[in-house]
Amino acid sequence: METERAQVRLDKWLWAARFFKTRGLAQAAISGGRVHLNGQRVKPSHGVKVGDELSVSKGPYCFDLTVIALARRRGSAAMAATLYEEHAESRAARDALREERALQRSITAGPETRPDKRARRQIVRFTRRREG
Secondary structure: OEOOOOOEEHHHHHHHOOOOOOHHHHHHHHHOOOEEEOOEEOOOOOEEOOOOEEEEEEOOEEEEEEEOOEOOOOOOHHHHHOOEEEOHHHHHHHHHHHHHHHHHHHHOOOOOOOOOHHHHHHHHHHHHHHHO
8 A cells, every 4th residue: 555655547546456357457447437536537547546436337336435545556355455445325235236136046047957959959940040
């Protein structure tokens, strides 16, 4: 963690906080409008300061958080968790969405076994008929 620097690039901070696996993915998310800093769309090179509010959309989940510390280097997951504080409403909404998605998966469960050779051929015939 850094205390002597006042700002860190947004893409570096998101990578260091382990929201994205690479800086390239962080840059793509920022440029794609899935990351907002203090309610504004910004560029990947924009500086992040302690106390800034971030909104990160990753897949179906949205993280609303406050920056607590700065880091330019990626460390352990335990260290990354100390860089931010997630809002309680954000955590509750994400947990509710996770439970809802789990319920949907249980309702629309797939087949119990894999299709055998005959069933696979029927699937292929059916999909070809639908395409052509």
